[in-house]
Amino acid sequence: MVNKNNLIFLILLMAIILTTVFISGCTSYTENTQITETPTVQPTEKETPALASSSVNYMIKVPWPQDENPLSPYSDVEKASLVEEAKEEIIRIFPAIDEDTLESNFWGSKYYSYIAPAIVFTHVVDNTKLEERKALSEDFDRRFVDIKYDPERKIICSYTFNGSAGFNPDDELVMSSGEAEDHVIEFYKKVMGDEYDAHKDDLIVIRDDGEDLNSVFLNVEICTQYKGVVYHYDCSNVIYYMTLNCVDVLSVCQRDHYILSQITTLSEIPDITFDEAKEILEERLKENNDGNDVDIEYCQRLGYYDFPYLQWLDTPYYMDIEDGYVRNPINLIWELPFTTADGSMHYGIIDAHTGEIIGIQS
Secondary structure (H helix, E strand, O other), rough: HHHHOOHHHHHHHHHHHOOOOOOOOOOOOOOOOOOOOOOOOOOOOOOOOOOOOOOOOOOOOOOOOOOOOOOOOOOHHHHHHHHHHHHHHHHHHOOEHHHHHOOOEEEEEEEOOOEEEEEEEEEEOOOHHHHHHHHHOOOOOOOOEEEEEEOOOEEEEEEEEEEEOOOOOOOOOOHHHHHHHHHHHHHHHHHHHHHHHHOOOOOOEEEOOOHHHHHOEEEEEEEEEEEEEEEEEEEEEEEEOOOOOEEEEEEEEOOOHHHHHHOOOOOOOOOHHHHHHHHHHHHHHHHHHOOOOEEEEEEEOOOOOOOOOOOEEOOOOOOOOOOOOOOOOOEEEEEEEEEEEOEEEEEEEOOOOOOOEEEEEO
């Protein structure tokens, strides 16, 4: 069967890898995003995060954010041992990897939600479904991937293809999307190991990548929940190739669950209703538009079929961090995605306890 190169697919996968997902990656923002008003609104002073009040003196050290180029805390002997440990884990998760190609590695960093040392393996040859790939495309030779390993948590935190990608949306599938989702969960469980117990009740979200991509790939995000509320930022992403019955992309961006729980101490029950949050947002947009109503339409997050509006705001940009310590608990918020008349998308962030507008992002 002839392979059709799809530029949209390549761009999408690279966006997932470099963003979040998870993802959405794993959501619609990064910690360095600046807060802006919508284009239809007159410019005002920059919104600032609303810090939740608490009688507790929070002195909880968190590993995010950190220096852009963190130094490895390990000795040369420890590094050599950890590299061998990483190779064993990679082969356990991806047994068809050409082990000889794991010799190309170096110490770098991992995660986009926070930065920490990682072992980076580049230009690794993955022979998973080799004969099937050749049957789908006469041009296929080898599949190269990049892999990152977290030596502290002892898990693979990233597995991404290296090079161009192509697919045919008309290729015959060997499974249903439901079966693919089951495979994703089993794979995720295997990757996470002992950490899976903290995530077994997480929210499973299917991403919307467009009709052609969705016909071949199942893009699954595993989003961390606590007290029944999902985190705004904390998620992992697995893309499953339903034509070949194998994992295509892995990105683990979930942080230390224990630390998150220690700084998520406010009530999970909002004092501001969803409709009240909308009214607060619309009133602000009107004020910023010389008292005139702004034509907006509420929608889902970009690239998602469905995602809860009530969330814990764990984005480092909004967290009250000083000298690496969290000084206030994570806010409970309503996230309100909306589009304006010109078709552009924006996100209102409303404190679900106080009703304060934390930010309006584009």
